[in-house]
Amino acid sequence: MMRKKAAGMSASSFSHRRVGRIVRTIVAAVGVLLGAATHAMAQQAFVTLHGDPKKEAWWLIADFHPFTTEVRGIPANQIRKNWCKATEFRKDLIPRDLLFEDGTDAMEESKLSFAIEGQFDGTATRQVALVGVFQECAGPKGRFILILDQPAVGTPNIRFVSAVREDRQFGALQKGKNSSIVVLTCMQCDDFSILKWDRRKRKFGRQPDPGVQ
Structure with a gap:
C-alpha cells in the first residue's frame, strides 16, 4: 500500500x-x-526625416512609411491592384513637433487639411477628398489622392484616384472656389494643382489652369 x-x-x-x-x-x-x-x-516610424529640419522645411525632407492595408475600409489592392499598403495622412500619425511650430498649428494657419469634405460633384451626395502614401507590392512608394462618396452605410465608393511615385510623399488639401479641390505638395509654396468636377465628362479631373472659373 x-x-x-x-x-x-x-x-x-x-x-x-x-x-x-x-x-x-x-x-x-x-x-x-x-x-x-x-x-x-x-x-517602423510613420515619418522619417532625411535631412536637418533646422535647415529645411520638414515636409521637403520627410519620407512616409505606409503600414495599413486599407483606406476608409477599402483594401489597398482594390484602389490599385499592385498596392500592398496605403495609409491616409492624419495629424495623429505625425510627430507634434513637426506640425506645431512655436506652439502654432502650421497646417491650421495655412488652412490646409489631409482630408476635406464637401459636395464636390454638385449633387446632394457628400464626398471626402484625402491624401496619403501608398507602397506597391514590389516596393516603390508614392503619394495618392482619393475622392470618395460617403454613403450613410457601407463602404465608400471611389470616385477619383491619382497616384504618383515619389521619394517625398507629403501632400495636403484645401477647399477651392466653386467646389474645387486644391492639391498641394508642400505647406508654404505655390506648388499646387486643382481638381474639379467636369460636368461634360461627368468625372473629376485636373484643371489645365490653376485659376478656377
Whole structure:
C-alpha cells in the first residue's frame, strides 16, 4: 500500500513539473514575440526625416512609411491592384513637433487639411477628398489622392484616384472656389494643382489652369 501511494505521488509530481516547463516555455515564447513586435514597431516610424529640419522645411525632407492595408475600409489592392499598403495622412500619425511650430498649428494657419469634405460633384451626395502614401507590392512608394462618396452605410465608393511615385510623399488639401479641390505638395509654396468636377465628362479631373472659373 505504501509503495503504491509513493508511486502515485511521484507521478503527480512529475506531471506538475512537466506542466510547469510547458507554461514557462509558452511564456518565454510569448515574451520573444512581444519583444520582436515592439522592436518592429519602434523601427517602423510613420515619418522619417532625411535631412536637418533646422535647415529645411520638414515636409521637403520627410519620407512616409505606409503600414495599413486599407483606406476608409477599402483594401489597398482594390484602389490599385499592385498596392500592398496605403495609409491616409492624419495629424495623429505625425510627430507634434513637426506640425506645431512655436506652439502654432502650421497646417491650421495655412488652412490646409489631409482630408476635406464637401459636395464636390454638385449633387446632394457628400464626398471626402484625402491624401496619403501608398507602397506597391514590389516596393516603390508614392503619394495618392482619393475622392470618395460617403454613403450613410457601407463602404465608400471611389470616385477619383491619382497616384504618383515619389521619394517625398507629403501632400495636403484645401477647399477651392466653386467646389474645387486644391492639391498641394508642400505647406508654404505655390506648388499646387486643382481638381474639379467636369460636368461634360461627368468625372473629376485636373484643371489645365490653376485659376478656377
